[in-house]
Amino acid sequence: MSEPIDPATWSCPVPVGRRTEVVLGHGGGGRLTAELLAEVFLPALGNPLLGQLADSTVVTVGAERLAFTTDSFVVNPLFFPGGDIGSLAVHGTVNDLACSGAVPLHLAAAFVIEEGMPVETLARIAHSMGTAATAAGVAIVAGDTKVVERGRGDGVFITTTGIGLVRASVDVRPERATVGDAIIVSGPIGQHGVAVMSVRNGLEFGSPVVSDSAPVHGLVAALFDAGIDVHVLRDPTRGGVAAVLNEIAGAASVGVLIEEATVPVSAAVRSACSLLGLDPLQVANEGRVIAFVPAADAAAALTALRACAGGEGAVVIGRVVDDHRGMVVGLTAIGGTRVIDLPLGELLPRIC
Amino acid sequence: MKHLDEYADPVRARRLLDEIRRITTQRWALMEVCGGQTHSIIRHGIDQLLPDEIELLHGPGCPVCVTPLETIDRALAIAARPEVTLCSFGDMLRVPGSSGDLFGVRSQGGDVRVAHSPLDAVTLATQRPDREVVFLAIGFETTAPANVLAVQQAARLGLTNFSVLVSHVLVPPAIRAILDAPDCRVQAFLAAGHVCTVMGYDEYQPIVDRYRVPIVVTGFEPVDLLDGVRRAVAQLESGRAQVENAYTRVVTQHGNAAARAAIAEVFEVCDRAWRGIGVIPASGWRLRDAYRAFDAEARFDLAEITSAESPLCRAGDVLQGRITPAECAAFGKECTPRTPLGATMVSDEGTCAAYYTHRRVTMRQ
Amino acid sequence: MCLAIPGRVIEITEQHGQPVGLIDFDGTTMEIVLTFVPDVQPGDYVIAHAGVAIQRLDEAAAAETLRLYDELGGEAAGDS
Numbered sequence: 001m002s003e004p005i006d007p008a009t010w011s012c013p014v015p016v017g018r019r020t021e022v023v024l025g026h027g028g029g030g031r032l033t034a035e036l037l038a039e040v041f042l043p044a045l046g047n048p049l050l051g052q053l054a055d056s057t058v059v060t061v062g063a064e065r066l067a068f069t070t071d072s073f074v075v076n077p078l079f080f081p082g083g084d085i086g087s088l089a090v091h092g093t094v095n096d097l098a099c100s101g102a103v104p105l106h107l108a109a110a111f112v113i114e115e116g117m118p119v120e121t122l123a124r125i126a127h128s129m130g131t132a133a134t135a136a137g138v139a140i141v142a143g144d145t146k147v148v149e150r151g152r153g154d155g156v157f158i159t160t161t162g163i164g165l166v167r168a169s170v171d172v173r174p175e176r177a178t179v180g181d182a183i184i185v186s187g188p189i190g191q192h193g194v195a196v197m198s199v200r201n202g203l204e205f206g207s208p209v210v211s212d213s214a215p216v217h218g219l220v221a222a223l224f225d226a227g228i229d230v231h232v233l234r235d236p237t238r239g240g241v242a243a244v245l246n247e248i249a250g251a252a253s254v255g256v257l258i259e260e261a262t263v264p265v266s267a268a269v270r271s272a273c274s275l276l277g278l279d280p281l282q283v284a285n286e287g288r289v290i291a292f293v294p295a296a297d298a299a300a301a302l303t304a305l306r307a308c309a310g311g312e313g314a315v316v317i318g319r320v321v322d323d324h325r326g327m328v329v330g331l332t333a334i335g336g337t338r339v340i341d342l343p344l345g346e347l348l349p350r351i352c
Numbered sequence: 353m354k355h356l357d358e359y360a361d362p363v364r365a366r367r368l369l370d371e372i373r374r375i376t377t378q379r380w381a382l383m384e385v386c387g388g389q390t391h392s393i394i395r396h397g398i399d400q401l402l403p404d405e406i407e408l409l410h411g412p413g414c415p416v417c418v419t420p421l422e423t424i425d426r427a428l429a430i431a432a433r434p435e436v437t438l439c440s441f442g443d444m445l446r447v448p449g450s451s452g453d454l455f456g457v458r459s460q461g462g463d464v465r466v467a468h469s470p471l472d473a474v475t476l477a478t479q480r481p482d483r484e485v486v487f488l489a490i491g492f493e494t495t496a497p498a499n500v501l502a503v504q505q506a507a508r509l510g511l512t513n514f515s516v517l518v519s520h521v522l523v524p525p526a527i528r529a530i531l532d533a534p535d536c537r538v539q540a541f542l543a544a545g546h547v548c549t550v551m552g553y554d555e556y557q558p559i560v561d562r563y564r565v566p567i568v569v570t571g572f573e574p575v576d577l578l579d580g581v582r583r584a585v586a587q588l589e590s591g592r593a594q595v596e597n598a599y600t601r602v603v604t605q606h607g608n609a610a611a612r613a614a615i616a617e618v619f620e621v622c623d624r625a626w627r628g629i630g631v632i633p634a635s636g637w638r639l640r641d642a643y644r645a646f647d648a649e650a651r652f653d654l655a656e657i658t659s660a661e662s663p664l665c666r667a668g669d670v671l672q673g674r675i676t677p678a679e680c681a682a683f684g685k686e687c688t689p690r691t692p693l694g695a696t697m698v699s700d701e702g703t704c705a706a707y708y709t710h711r712r713v714t715m716r717q
Numbered sequence: 718m719c720l721a722i723p724g725r726v727i728e729i730t731e732q733h734g735q736p737v738g739l740i741d742f743d744g745t746t747m748e749i750v751l752t753f754v755p756d757v758q759p760g761d762y763v764i765a766h767a768g769v770a771i772q773r774l775d776e777a778a779a780a781e782t783l784r785l786y787d788e789l790g791g792e793a794a795g796d797s
Binding site for chain 2: 722725743764767783789
Binding site: 022337351 | 360362365442443495
């Protein structure tokens with residue numbers, strides 16, 4: 001048996017009430033994060049563009065629309081099956097751009113490095129970033145490096161900022177979700193979260209699961225190139241598919257109905273989640289796309305996605321309904337229903 | 353997964369639902385004791401699929417919910433000490449004490465860690481002789497084998513820096529307490545399958561004899577739960593009252609003898625306070641004198657702790673099936689999963705949390 | 718409570734005087750202490766909770782249970 005988990009790598013999934021300190025759950029991408037934004041950042045920084053609260057903000061510059069986004073990467077451990085913080089930092093920002101309907105162009109990368117980090121490790125990460133950027137067809141054109149004292153960083157934190165050119169007449173904001181839309185996921189879910197957990201100190205379970213960390217703009221391009229009238233695009237990351245679906249349902253004031261039997265989950269992800277008491281719908285992904293398309297376009301969308309690397313497992317998992325607006329409901333395999341809720345913070349393994 | 357997926361099969365589930373519908377001729381109130389069963393019922397929508405005549409009352413089978421407030425407060429006080437590393441199952445970290453929870457203690461500098469197994473805490477104690485490692489050993493009988501092994505291992509290793517804060521609760525006394533209540537509406541019980549995996553079901557025969565209620569040992573997957581309901585209703589419809597085992601693949605009449613022997617060696621029965629319910633005599637386990645060296649309550653001299661529940665919280669009535677969460681005045685207003693007043697709203701399997709989520713669908717449809 | 722999942726024993730070793738099994742849960746593997754299931758052999762299924770196996774799974778009983786479900790619908794529900 002091994003050392004218990006240090007919840008420095010976990011977050012409080014729970015009710016925070018009136019805390020005066022930030023807790024880890026505020027970084028979970030769920031309800032607590034949303035509250036921090038609403039109560040602290042928006043009041044101070046608020047403007048209509050930020051208020052879009054999209055993964056990328058679309059700004060008009062002259063005759064063009066640019067997508068502009070930033071993301072920080074604090075994953076621990078730095079290296080995990082299927083990737084590392086470097087490739088993750090490239091994919092995450094490329095994907096935010098792609099899911100606002102943009103062709104990713106350039107990235108900037110800022111590093112906060114902890115004193116004592118081996119240079120060789122940093123070199124591995126940088127190399128991984130370069131490879132990922134090339135494969136994704138983007139260039140990292142600006143950067144910054146800072147070093148903090150030992151103990152004040154987690155090895156390295158990386159922030160990437162990206163710009164992309166939004167395709168003409170494309171609008172994939174959540175408000176576009178329409179009753180009747182088919183909801184598609186591009187592949188099996190929960191892989192990134194399980195892969196990272198499997199090497200996180202303290203959980204000690206063996207798993208063949210590899211992170212799905214990958215650029216998704218090829219998948220997105222395939223949809224547009226096939227002439228699909230895509231209504232909404234999102235890449236589900238922390239908080240899982242559940243977080244994304246809830247955000248869309250809330251923003252568009254529609255109901256989302258998911259047929260649980262159709263949600264693709266690999267056996268190894270399912271069993272890891274069963275062991276830890278987690279819901280795969282709430283577990284992180286890093287290389288998937290959720291697309292809302294008109295029902296009539298669903299078949300063509302699947303064909304387009306399945307022809308792409310990384311999209312082979314694309315399936316329809318549900319639809320937008322004119323019922324329980326703002327909520328995501330799951331049709332369970334045995335024919336019942338349950339609410340698929342927005343996760344509060346991050347997920348804790350449980351035994352009960 | 354083998355031996356799991358077969359019990360989530362929609363065809364089998366439908367067969368059982370049809371059979372339940374076929375045999376049900378009147379209203380019946382059943383109680384499932386185990387929080388894991390409550391969670392599974394809500395998760396799969398089973399209560400919605402059963403005929404309206406069958407009411408499922410949710411019992412106090414969530415150790416997160418019933419761990420006494422005093423125990424949580426003691427855990428908070430111990431975890432706040434600079435020399436202590438407190439390890440706990442993830443479930444417990446979210447439970448509110450009189451003021452604050454273990455995560456709050458962590459954010460103020462306390463060393464609080466999640467463990468999948470108490471044995472991990474023992475390993476930590478061997479690796480960190482400079483720390484006082486304390487494990488929050490809560491649970492029903494199911495978790496006792498792991499907690500007991502941890503204590504025995506610590507004893508064998510001669511550890512002086514490991515202790516456990518024990519708050520075990522037992523199911524049969526809780527069932528009796530529920531049945532003794534004057535307003536008890538429960539007509540049959542679904543007994544907790546994993547508790548009975550360890551303990552067997554000998555203890556339930558005297559309850560059946562005394563109270564004439566069917567008790568069906570039931571598993572956790574949808575098909576297991578439906579079968580438990582089917583058998584309970586079949587007994588009720590035919591006027592029988594027996595102990596029945598619907599979870600034969602892991603439950604035997606006498607349970608796991610080796611585990612029971614180890615539990616008897618390390619633990620002894622004691623009175624236990626159940627949060628929201630009160631003291632139920634002989635309903636808990638504590639460490640025997642021979643293992644007092646590993647008892648965190650003895651090791652840490654804690655100043656008199658005054659524990660106070662929110663006056664609005666009616667978790668106790670919910671836990672005994674007296675009211676549904678919706679009948680509590682604070683439900684959905686002062687008390688939500690985001691701002692819980694009581695433990696039943698905190699835990700994923702706590703009845704109030706389950707109902708909060710479920711209720712929203714019912715209201716809006 | 719009591720999240721306990723069935724898994725297959727792949728191999729058994731001894732650690733600190735206790736039998737420890739490497740258990741395969743449909744692709745996910747974990748080390749589980751087998752002290753309370755001393756007769757378990759590789760290939761058997763156990764049910765594990767909080768790092769400890771609390772019982773060996775009786776595959777014959779499981780098969781019998783499933784057979785019962787699959788025969789439902791024609792006959793009256795009775796004791797089993």
